[in-house]
Amino acid sequence: xxxxxxxxxxxxxxxxxxxxxxxxxxxxxxxxxxxxxxxxxxxxxxxxxxxxxxxxxxxxxxxxxxxxxxxxxxxxxxxxxxxxxxxxxxxxxxxxxxxxxxxxxxxxxxxxxxxxxxxxxxxxxxxxxxxxxxxxxxxxxxxxxxxxxxxxxxxxxxxxxxxxxxxxxxxxxxxxxxxxxxxxxxxxxxxxxxxxxxxxxxxxxxxxxxxxxxxxxxxxxxxxxxxxxxxxxxxxxxxxxxxxxxxxxxxxxxxxxxxxxxxxxxxxxxxxxxxxxxxxxxxxxxxxxxxxxxxxxxxxxxxxxxxxxxxxxxxxxxxxxxxxxxxxxxxxxxxxx
Amino acid sequence: xxxxxxxxxxxxxxxxxxxxxxxxxxxxxxxxxxxxxxxxxxxxxxxxxxxxxxxxxxxxxxxxxxxxxxxxxxxxxxxxxxxxxxxxxxxxxxxxxxxxxxxxxxxxxxxxxxxxxxxxxxxxxxxxxxxxxxxxxxxxxxxxxxxxxxxxxxxxxxxxxxxxxxxxxxxxxxxxxxxxxxxxxxxxxxxxxxxxxxxxxxxxxxxxxxxxxxxxxxxxxxxxxxxxxxxxxxxxxxxxxxxxxxxxxxxxxxxxxxxxxxxxxxxxxxxxxxxxxxxxxxxxxxxxxxxxxxxxxxxxxxxxxxxxxxxxxxxxxxxxxxxxxxxxxxxxxxxxxxxxxxxxxxxxxxxxxxxxxxxxxxxxxxxxxxxxxxxxxxxxxxxxxxxxxxxxxxxx
Numbered sequence: 001x002x003x004x005x006x007x008x009x010x011x012x013x014x015x016x017x018x019x020x021x022x023x024x025x026x027x028x029x030x031x032x033x034x035x036x037x038x039x040x041x042x043x044x045x046x047x048x049x050x051x052x053x054x055x056x057x058x059x060x061x062x063x064x065x066x067x068x069x070x071x072x073x074x075x076x077x078x079x080x081x082x083x084x085x086x087x088x089x090x091x092x093x094x095x096x097x098x099x100x101x102x103x104x105x106x107x108x109x110x111x112x113x114x115x116x117x118x119x120x121x122x123x124x125x126x127x128x129x130x131x132x133x134x135x136x137x138x139x140x141x142x143x144x145x146x147x148x149x150x151x152x153x154x155x156x157x158x159x160x161x162x163x164x165x166x167x168x169x170x171x172x173x174x175x176x177x178x179x180x181x182x183x184x185x186x187x188x189x190x191x192x193x194x195x196x197x198x199x200x201x202x203x204x205x206x207x208x209x210x211x212x213x214x215x216x217x218x219x220x221x222x223x224x225x226x227x228x229x230x231x232x233x234x235x236x237x238x239x240x241x242x243x244x245x246x247x248x249x250x251x252x253x254x255x256x257x258x259x260x261x262x263x264x265x266x267x268x269x270x271x272x273x274x275x276x277x278x279x280x281x282x283x284x285x286x287x288x289x290x291x292x293x294x295x296x297x298x299x300x301x302x303x304x305x306x307x308x309x310x311x312x313x314x315x316x317x318x319x320x321x322x323x324x325x326x327x328x329x330x331x332x333x334x335x336x337x
Numbered sequence: 338x339x340x341x342x343x344x345x346x347x348x349x350x351x352x353x354x355x356x357x358x359x360x361x362x363x364x365x366x367x368x369x370x371x372x373x374x375x376x377x378x379x380x381x382x383x384x385x386x387x388x389x390x391x392x393x394x395x396x397x398x399x400x401x402x403x404x405x406x407x408x409x410x411x412x413x414x415x416x417x418x419x420x421x422x423x424x425x426x427x428x429x430x431x432x433x434x435x436x437x438x439x440x441x442x443x444x445x446x447x448x449x450x451x452x453x454x455x456x457x458x459x460x461x462x463x464x465x466x467x468x469x470x471x472x473x474x475x476x477x478x479x480x481x482x483x484x485x486x487x488x489x490x491x492x493x494x495x496x497x498x499x500x501x502x503x504x505x506x507x508x509x510x511x512x513x514x515x516x517x518x519x520x521x522x523x524x525x526x527x528x529x530x531x532x533x534x535x536x537x538x539x540x541x542x543x544x545x546x547x548x549x550x551x552x553x554x555x556x557x558x559x560x561x562x563x564x565x566x567x568x569x570x571x572x573x574x575x576x577x578x579x580x581x582x583x584x585x586x587x588x589x590x591x592x593x594x595x596x597x598x599x600x601x602x603x604x605x606x607x608x609x610x611x612x613x614x615x616x617x618x619x620x621x622x623x624x625x626x627x628x629x630x631x632x633x634x635x636x637x638x639x640x641x642x643x644x645x646x647x648x649x650x651x652x653x654x655x656x657x658x659x660x661x662x663x664x665x666x667x668x669x670x671x672x673x674x675x676x677x678x679x680x681x682x683x684x685x686x687x688x689x690x691x692x693x694x695x696x697x698x699x700x701x702x703x704x705x706x707x708x709x710x711x712x713x714x715x716x717x718x719x720x721x722x723x724x725x726x727x728x729x730x731x732x733x
Contacts, residue, residue: 007732008341008692008693008696008729008730009696009700009726009729009730010341010700013700079342079345081342145723146704146723146726147726147730148723148725148726148727148728148729148730148731149727149730150727150730150731151731228703228704228705228706228707232705232706232707232709232710233706257369261707261710262661262707262710263707264663264707265663265703265705265707267663267703269703269704269705270702270703270704271700272700272701272702272703275700275701276345276348276701278349278352279348279349279352279664279667279668282352282667283663283664283667283703286663286666286667287663
């Protein structure tokens with residue numbers, strides 16, 4: 001990206017954008033690392049229908065580590081801008097930043113593994129046939145779009161489409177709401193003759209789930225947090241709820257006002273979290289307060305960004321006995337029982 | 338420090354201010370209950386809002402024509418119409434109409450805030466009283482409005498009591514009724530002593546030159562009728578073709594501002610007059626003898642040319658979206674400039690022409706889109722924000 005463009009864009013967003021352009025993922029990490037969650041799953045790497053895992057889930061633990069670091073910086077006198085600028089600079093010297101974050105925060109977790117592995121298990125269990133591009137999976141570039149780098153986004157979309165076509169992809173089952181909206185609604189605006197069929201994970205599950213007996217191992221009260229992109233951009237409001245209601249043992253308890261199209265954002269929208277790390281945490285805590293008031297023991301959502309935010313909010317709120325799970329995890333558990 | 342750094346510092350101070358959060362959480366709760374009730378009682382509002390969206394879309398495309406038409410109508414009604422190309426022009430026209438050393442009572446107007454009218458008038462040695470309770474609190478606090486229709490939304494009752502105690506010089510309990518009575522007592526005589534009444538307008542009918550003023554307190558009625566001169570400052574975006582259109586805009590505005598019906602809607606088209614003695618028309622009966630309307634462009638016709646950002650001009654200023662913004666819920670109008678949140682960002686870019694401020698606001702928007710769900714005219718704030726970020730990134 002040229003210097004002029006960077007002028008008024010907050011450094012955190014410039015950092016993410018540079019990573020996408022140079023490394024095809026928001027963290028600038030290696031693609032191998034992103035794909036390691038599926039190593040032992042034996043998914044075909046070439047197929048007409050592919051499962052699109054997305055950066056958010058594939059790099060969850062790195063993102064959690066990064067956020068925790070910049071939140072601490074943002075609360076300190078240093079602020080988040082300087083480290084984000086330095087991060088961008090260090091990357092040019094090819095320093096392994098994600099490695100540094102991991103060391104700094106001593107996090108090496110496997111939180112990304114769970115929702116993705118659960119999703120694959122659910123789809124396979126339902127008899128859906130699909131492949132996974134693994135370290136060939138390109139980045140949809142959505143953060144470029146939300147940063148304002150529309151030209152770069154369009155170029156990325158065109159290249160990605162060409163690549164997917166060249167390896168025979170016809171259909172995409174996408175799980176990250178941001179990626180899904182980009183692949184389904186934004187790509188057609190910048191790719192001539194775009195003809196990939198894009199379905200969201202929840203739609204595929206709902207289509208195939210009707211004959212299944214689903215039971216959660218214990219009786220639980222569950223509330224659902226609508227990710228903004230899923231509810232207000234993709235209008236997938238009923239699908240996740242129908243899936244939850246199909247699971248015996250789950251009682252869906254909802255917030256009185258802030259649900260569906262009225263759901264409150266978790267505070268992690270469109271790159272906001274890297275520009276206002278601390279404020280974003282305040283918003284996450286506010287949202288968790290609304291959700292916990294339902295009396296639910298489990299907060300279910302369906303977006304890697306929301307999961308990260310809500311977990312952080314729970315921690316801030318010190319709400320014991322409540323956990324955050326992805327919809328894919330809930331369904332996988334219910335299939336096992 | 339950069340504009341962004343200053344802004345972020347202010348925003349974070351607000352976010353850590355538990356008084357703001359307390360006041361807003363109370364306000365949001367009551368807004369949601371009220372609008373729910375208002376829309377249940379008058380379910381036709383939703384359909385009417387769709388009609389209003391069409392009216393506004395069309396009107397914004399022909400603001401200049403409507404301005405001409407409104408001027409002719411106002412002159413025909415024996416009022417004086419003025420066109421202000423820029424904010425400076427508007428300030429110039431009004432300060433020269435007002436002169437110096439006058440007592441002025443003023444109704445709440447975001448358009449006057451846009452051009453810092455009160456400050457300009459005070460600099461000229463005039464005494465200006467904000468008569469809207471919220472705006473009065475803001476004026477006395479030396480603060481700026483934090484919401485379109487409820488400017489003191491970020492101030493909890495306990496803080497108002499402290500402020501009023503200081504003004505009247507006796508201890509006042511945080512009893513809302515007592516505080517309202519204190520403000521009434523303080524301002525009552527000003528309405529009748531004032532040389533000039535200043536107001537804005539919620540919507541203006543171009544065919545008859547009629548201003549619609551929506552309120553609950555009665556301060557606008559007094560401001561626009563007690564003093565001998567009434568001056569109204571109106572943005573050209575407030576113009577719609579007909580009286581019928583204007584009524585629809587007004588009803589939708591107050592409904593989404595959470596009222597079933599406001600206590601008062603004043604329709605003002607000209608100066609006060611009588612022909613009761615020998616049919617000789619004489620001006621200045623019980624109301625103002627002089628009536629001036631300043632129709633201000635100040636970037637609006639330019640903004641109207643932008644295919645996406647022009648949506649900012651459809652805004653009815655009902656303030657509904659603000660109650661739905663998660664960032665606003667903890668920062669109030671600090672997430673804003675002349676106007677607030679996403680619409681404020683478009684405004685900063687195209688009307689105030691402050692790209693640094695606009696960028697700060699544009700990157701504060703979550704693009705979560707809940708404001709759009711609330712908006713009666715379905716202004717697509719995320720779409721405007723992303724367009725704005727594109728202009729910023731491409732260095733427009």
